[in-house]
Amino acid sequence: MYKLFLCLRYLRKRRIAFFAVAAVCLCTAMVLIVVSVMGGFLQMVRDRSRGMLGDLIMENASLQGFPFYQEFIDLMKAELPDRIEEATPVIISYGVIRFPTDQITKPAQIVGIRLAETMRVNEFGKGLFYETYYPGTTTLGPVRMPCVGFDEAGRPALPEDLESAWQRWRSSASPAQVAKAPIEESLRYGRPGYYAPVPAEESGGPMAPGWYGRELPGAIIGTDLCARREPDGSFTRYYWRGYPVTLTFVPFTDTGKPLETGSGMPSKLFRYVDDCRTGVYDIDSMSVYVDFDLLQDVLEMDEQRLSEKAGGGTIPPRTTQVQIKLRPGVDPRQTRDLLVQRWQEFYVSRIEGLRTPELIRRVMILTWEEKQAKFIGAVEKEKVLVTTLFGVISVVAVFLVGVIFHMIVQQKTRDIGIIRSVGATSLGVAQIFIAYGAAVGVIGGALGTALGTAFVWRINEFQDFLRWLDPRLEVWNAEVYAFDRIPNTVQAWDAGVIYVVAVLASIAGSLVAARRAARVWPVEALRYE
Amino acid sequence: MSDVILQAAGVHKSYQLGRVSLPVLRGVSISIACGEFVAIMGASGSGKSTLLHILGALDVPDRGTVRFEGQDLFAGPASRRDVLRNATFGFVFQFYHLLPELDVLENVLVPCMVRRSVAGWIRARSEHRRDACRVLEQVGLSHRLRHKPNELSGGERQRVAIARALANRPRVLLADEPTGNLDSATGREIMGVLGTLNRQGQTIAMVTHDPQVAACAHRIVTLEDGRIKSGRG
Incomplete structure (x- = not known):
């Protein structure tokens, strides 16, 4: 004691x-x-690596990408339905971004995605700002600019479809989530996000809320490209939702040469429909997401008919990456080995007559851990x-x-x-x-x-x-x-x-x-x- | 008073001072009877404190034997001597040697805590507290239970030390210059306490260099240069 x-x-x-x-x-x-x-x-x-990539990644680490991706995706989904839940092609390319009112042009990683598929394959959807509070309103398809007007009682109001999406989110969210919604009090419409007022020349009368301007394809922009982080962790957005933005692309041929378009590098006008925050600074300060098919078209990675001078025939459509989500409990390494074997069997029959066979020979299938191993x-x-x-x-x-x-x-x-x-x-x-x-x-x-x-x-x-x-x-x-x-x-x-x-x-x-x-x-x- | 309780025979003890071995005890033999009050006198350096420490199993002789009730004190493991120091001998020192962080009652309870496990202490705590309070009342300190040593006079501190020595009802009380640090009036008080204890049957061996203090004992043994000079050993 x-x-x-x-x-x-x-x-x-x-x-x-x-x-x-x-x-x-x-x-x-x-x-x-x-x-x-x-x-x-x-x-x-x-x-974040897993969240951004899915479980398995297929790529050949080139800017030209590789062909026959869709056939392989369809084949694997049909043959291995118990292993593969979803797969989606992704094009990763580089270019520049410019907001018309800014005089600053920034480098950008332009990513072509199929939005719905991508949201099923990885956690991309969880990082979208407007899609969180206005579910179902973010699209990479043609879209006009949503503007705040006044309702019949003279109160500031959003277009009807955005308003109903907001109410839908509010009814499904917990009180704590609703309380945390980043409503900017200085904007009198009392909703999250930053919306333009109805343009004076468009209203012609009661200034009703609605969608204005011409239709442009949508683009999702990395949060750090279009917003400023405040000391309390919130973001102040520089641009209205739907604001136009110009992207300039750097296309390559299937042989890896810069594509000669005759009028310089292709540029295209988009609308900023949402911003995405993965939490990885390098991605959020560089990436712009556009529709996969549109980007494929702009970069001429879709099916191309070769001229007689170039030997004739066609170049099949290409992607730079395929992201695959496995069903819960499926072992990624085993499935990777299985897919590698299937890919080798698959491409042998298609390599004949291909102008750039190396593009498919060098395709690797990696688990997300292997992709980020370094x-x-x-x-x-x-x-x-x-x-x-x-x-x-x-x-x-x-x-x-x-x-x-x-x-x-x-x-x-x-x-x-x-x-x-x-x-x-x-x-x-x-x-x-x-x-x-x-x-x-x-x-x-x-x-x-x-x-x-x-x-x-x-x-x-x-x-x-x-x-x-x-x-x-x-x-x-x-x-x-x-x-x-x-x-x-x-x-x-x-x-x-x-x-x-x-x-x-x-x-x-x-x-x-x-x-x-x-x-x-x-x-x-x-x-x- | 004829039953020998503690007996030393031919005890030698030297201390090593660098390369020099300094003999302190040179074949001392002494017997103490049950209920006896023995004073050990001698000049400074005569070996009287060393003898007291050896008699109380606090120190170990180089040669010779010490027997308590016929049993060799130094046979067997050291833990046996620890038990004897706790239950059989009670020490009182010239400089009181109380634990400064503990109050009067806690100081008296320390020997009781030493022999108890935590569970045993929880079971027997109230009994030990009662005994400690009784001993403190015996030495006239029942009103000072919660005082710290630095709040007491020299005489009071020495009475606490005596109470601590008595806490486990020892067979032999060993007092090393108990009045050496006190004025004469307080010294007389302390000797009064020891005299009372002895009259109640407590065996006491006391070291002193003061003849007046030694006179309170039944028997005086004088040491000189590590040997018994006078008195029956």
Whole structure:
């Protein structure tokens, strides 16, 4: 009993022990923050990679793409219905984007997608802003510009179909989601998003809300291309929904040469129908999504008839990527092997007479992890490295606990003599100091875990605050780390392991002092006052 | 008073001072009877405190034997001596040696805690508290239970030390210069307490260099240069 009693009493009365508790607390918090942020970063890389790509990806890593994709998709969906849930072709190309009212032209990754299919294959749909609050209103097809007018009572109002979509979302969303909807109060129509007023020349009277301007194909734009992030995490959009935007394309022939169109690079006017936020900065600041068939047509990746001079015949339509979603529980690696085998059997019969057979020979089928292996592997290594470094730094806490306990034992030599004189064993004396070390670890570790967890949970607010104080204090650069927010989740397992290690490290720090205490010779300790 | 409770025979003890071995006890033999009050006198460095520590199993002799009720104190493992120090011997030191973080009652309870596990302590706590309060009342400190040692006078501290030594009802009380740090009036008070305890049957061995203090004992043994100079050993 005396061991527990004296340990708790020393813990309460010896103020020097507070320094040991503080050291353990800070080191625990530091390691927990590093492990959580790096672990969260790794998890985000994995989640977003899968979310953006689907389970399997088929590509030949060229700008020309590869042919026979649709036949293969149809064949596989028919042959492997129990494995493949959905598959969709995607064209990834490059070009430039320009809003007519801006005088700035930016580089863009122009992605051709089949919107409905893509939303079934990956998590693209979850990142769409307007589609979230006005479900069913985002389209990559021809569209006019939605404008805010006034209803019969003279109140600002959106076009009827947008208004009913908003009401539909409101009725299906939870009260918390409705409360969080980003309604811009300064815009008097009280709905999320940024809409143009009815143009004066169009209204000719009561300024009724509606769709105005000529029909243009829709384009979904990466959020960081068309909006500014505010310190509170919300976005301020620069452009009205439906605002025109010009895209300029860089097409290539199937042989990889720049396509000669005669009138320079093709440009086309679109309407900004929605913005998409994947959370990956490189994508959100570069990508523009347009209709697959339209992009295929503009880039001349659709079926092309070759001139007699070029040898005649046709070039089949091409895509640069196929994204495949597997049914739940299906093993991606096994299915990849199966698809590789099927693809090899499939293309052999079609390669005959193809002008660029390499395009299909080089098609690879990868799991999402293999596609991102280089990036994921680098982040995994970085996590191990940073955790090890901070773990080594935390050894300082062990030494600090050791030094503080050494001092305590030195100050308490007489007390040790006293308790030995009333029958305490040398092992019992050692156990007092080991229990003392464990108590320092238990308390310091708990405080450190709480501190680290609270810090990680609020890490983005903390960064926003620093940025508000001075933009130069920003520690997480979205352009460097790819994600626009710092990972802010703490895994219970990580916290538990770090806590146990903190307690063990604290006990280790007390061992030398405990051994010294056990060796105190009571007669010598009690000889003098 | 004729039953020998504690007996040392031919006890030698040296301390190592660098390369030099300094003999402190040179074949000391002494017997203490049950209920006896023995004073061990001698000049500074004569070995009287060392003898007391060896008699109470706090120190180990180089040679010779010490027997408690006929059993060799130093035969068997060290843990046996720890148990004896807890239950059989009670020490009182010149400088009181109280634990400063603990109050009077807690200081007295420490020897009781040493012999109890946490579960055993929870079961027996009230009984030990009652005994400790009784002993503190015996030494006249029942009104100071919650005071810290630094809030007490020298005499009060020594009375707490005596109460702590008596907490486990020891067979032998070993007092090392119990009045050495006190003024004469307080010293007389403490000797009064020890005299009362002895009259109640407590065996006491006391080290002192003060003849007036030693006069309170039944028997005086004088040490000189590690040997018994006078008195029956």
